Amino acid sequence: MMTSATAAFRAMTRALPGGLAALAAVVIAHPALAATQEPEHAAPDFFDAALCKPPYTFASAQALYEAAEKVAKPDMSKLGAAIYDLPGPIGKDGFASNQVVFANSTVGVLVQGAVATELAARYQLAPETSNLLGASSKGYARALPKDQQSMPDMGVVSIIARESPGLPGKTLLACEFASNEDIQALKRFEAESKP
Known part of the structure; x- marks a missing residue:
């Protein structure tokens, strides 16, 4: 037939x-x-998205969020983030994950293990100067080059790797958009908090 x-x-x-x-x-x-043909509706590469491939935009984040919604319902109990359990493991460069994370203007994966330092070495991330008011116990970041900044007048897109007391045994690897206002507010607050 x-x-x-x-x-x-x-x-x-x-x-x-x-x-x-x-x-x-x-x-x-x-x-x-x-069998080598791409499926018509292939799932997005969440690991690449965490590495800002492609660079973060609100539209790309929305598309990733909608794809995650088709896979599972989110756990909203940790740090104000939506964490989606994937049906199977994903990985890249020897790092593994089975969870996708959306938080504010951040799209990422929770990598298995406390591996922020290893992620930083692999993806050329530099130590962060802020601990995000105690939310990060170890953090690294690298802003994307100017030609990959999708909204340069509004803020900065960076690849980040952070360990947190709120996520023991896991490391957040993410593509993060930080608005200029949020960056300045964090700097002011940290400066005022110093003894």
Whole structure:
């Protein structure tokens, strides 16, 4: 029995020159070649998103959030973040995760282990000068180059790796947008808090 997709494919290939039609038919019909095709609705690469690939925008964050919503319901009990358990592990460069995190203007993954220093070494992150008012016990960051800053008049997009007492045994690796106002407010508050 011919499916509508098969019928549409056959109609399209009839319009192609002979050699191209034959090649297209072989690629679609051959199981090994068909398996290499991208699925129509592939899940986003959350690990790449945590590495700001592509650089953070509100639209890209919304698309990632909507994809995570299709996978699971969030745990909202930790640090005001929405944490989604993925159906399987993801990883890159020897680091593993099974959780995606959305918090304010941050998209990231919770990497297994207290590995902020190792992440910093791998992704060329520098030590942060702030502990975010005690929320971070160890933190590293690197602002994206100017040509990758999607909203330079509004703030700074950075790759961050942070360990926190609130997330024992895990490290947040994320693409973070910090508004200019938030950056200045944090600096003021920390300066006023010093004895």
